[in-house]
Amino acid sequence: MQATTFVEDWLCYNTTLGEGAYGEVKLLIHRRTEEKIACKIINHQRYKDAATNINREVTIHRMLDHENIIKYFGRRQEPLKEYIFLEYASGGELFQLIEPDIGMASHAAQTYMKQLMHGVNYLHNKGITHRDIKPENLLIGEGGVLKISDFGMATLFRYKGKERLLDKKCGTKPYLAPEVLQKPYRAQPSDLWSCGIVFVAMLTGELPWADATDRNVEFAKWRKDVYISETPWSKLGNTALSLARQILNLDPNKRLTLEQIEKHPWMKFNFDCGSSKDNVDGSVERPTKRWNSMVEAETKHNRDTPQVTLSQPIITYRPSSIDQLINDLKTTRREQVCFSQPTQYEDLMIQFTQSPITKDNFHNLSKRMTRFYVTVSYEKTLEALCSVLDTLHYSWTTDASGAVTISTVDFMKNQLIFKANLFEMDGRILLDFRLSKGCGLEFKKKFLKLKSCLCDIIDK
Structure with missing residues (x-):
């Protein structure tokens, strides 16, 4: 570098x-x-x-x-x-912390969801709607604090107390509320729908649909209420599913408000209450709340992930x-x-x-979680990477600096572009991948596939 x-x-x-x-x-x-x-x-x-x-x-x-x-x-x-x-934001994008098809630990998802609600509440109170909430636009700062970024699609929906309906169809398809594609829509419920999709992605590691239209099979099942045995919904515990269902209500007027989301049992549950502690008199104090059928283990998957520091930083001046x-x-x-x-x-x-x-x-x-060291030279690494890209039928180009731009499509047939850069550090080669365009979760899936194919040259 x-x-x-x-x-x-x-x-x-x-x-x-x-x-x-x-x-x-x-x-x-x-x-x-x-x-x-x-x-x-x-x-x-x-x-x-x-x-x-x-x-x-x-x-x-x-x-x-x-x-x-x-x-x-x-x-x-x-x-x-x-x-x-x-x-x-030194922690990178939120999607880097979401394991494809698995998600993240419930306590981490809860913390990020609370912080997302705080940020969105601030925006809405100022009459501003973001209109493109997704993990790629949610960054992680010092101390693990979530920060909303990229206001390129933001607009005012309330001025001097008067609210207006919006009609511009903008955002990222998998996160768009259905009413955005159909008619003039209210700003606040559409932002919260996007937050609901982020919530599902954090807990399950996947998106429920490519777009919220009747042409989409997965969304049609959601609309007809025949989704319960399908992923990602089958991965959610009862309480998490309850929250998702109410945020993703098809009727924006019946969708949970921000205040109702913050008061939902899943948002208030203490995910760190699973351990007992000894009292001074030698007796054992049991947790006041226990894992039960309402919270379960939150999913059928083991979500143990590396600990992320989630404490709030001390407020500093510019x-x-x-x-x-x-x-x-x-x-x-x-x-x-x-x-x-x-x-x-x-x-x-x-x-x-x-x-x-x-x-x-x-x-x-x-x-980033999308980088690793290799055991071979710069040239051999580039040769191995490009060989794998050819095998997987990914389109790729290189520039004068040696950076590789990779182009493919995700399972939703949307364009996915990411880049690979080689850095030399103290005699070692670091291969670093970053998303350029497309879905962060799909990018991570492609990265894991490439990493598996390159396992012979990875420095373990």
């Missing part, structure tokens, strides 16, 4: 944190303090319709200040490019040096930014100072 000087004391790492409709997100790190922020880079020359949409996104995002919302720090505009500066960065960028000459072509050799020497990834800066990579 290499870094280039972005502006003054800020380094830009060439690892990509994510991609959106109008560009990609890079990591900026302060050379001395090691403060980190995310930088969304929009190329207006490449995306002609970006300006209007980006302005709307920024207008909404700059209004927000909540612990479960990614913070907006500022922007820098140039004739051909634009830079938007956001809070860096770092002054980040504000200084924004100020510097507003006043810095355009040719000083590393993404512009330098005009003089001296500029090249100053700006493009590169540093390889080492054990000391490895923590600067965002956390």
Whole structure:
């Protein structure tokens, strides 16, 4: 992993944190303090319709200040490019914590669901609807705190106390409420439907349907109430299924409200109450709540997963040096930014100072479960990877840096694009995969398949 000087004391790492409709997100790190922020880079020359949409996104995002919302720090505009500066979420996307076809531990899902509700409640109270809630847009910050991101499809649905119906059909198909595709719809129930799909995905590791239309067999079974023996529903305990059914009520007027979701028994159950403890007098105190037929073991699968720290972090103020960065960028000459072509050799020497990834800066990579070390050389790894991609009939291309872009379709026949990058760290090769476009759960399934095919070269 290499870094280039972005502006003054800020380094830009060439690892990509994510991609959106109008560009990609890079990591900026302060050379001395090691403060980190995310930088969304929009190329207006490449995306002609970006300006209007980006302005709307920024207008909404700059209004927000909540612990479960990614913070907006500022922007820098140039004739051909634009830079938007956001809070860096070191834990990556929520889908990275969801095991395909299994899900995650109930206590973790409950914590994330509560945090998601807090963030959505804040948005709705300000009259804002997100309209694209999905695991790919839910990031994990320090201390395991969930943060809602990407406000490219967000809009105001209430102004000065007056609510309006929405008619734009936007979002991601598997997470869209059925009414969004049919008629003018209310903002709040449609956002909560998306949260319900996220809830099912967290507990089961799969999505219930490709889209909520009568053409879809799985959704038709849900509508006709003949789904109980089908997955993902058969994986849910009674209480979790009760919550899912009420959030995913086909009638938006009968769907659970946010307040009702927070009061549901599944949301209030103590998943950490399964152990007994000894009292001072030697007697054993039994848990006040026990696992029972209503909660069961929550699924028929063993959901033991690596522990994730879920405690809330101490609330901090915006770092002054980040504000200084924004100020510097507003006043810095355009040719000083590393993404512009330098005009003089001296500029090249100053700006493009590169540093390889080492054990000391490895923590600067965002956390992903879709990477592993290999035992062979860079060239042999690339050769093995591309050979497997050919065997699986995945389309792929490479660029000058050696990054491999892989294109295929998921089981819902939707396009799925992800990228593989090779990093050298202290003499070892790290093969890193990240989602570029499509469903995060389907991406993880493809990753596990590739990992299985490459097991002979994986450093165990």
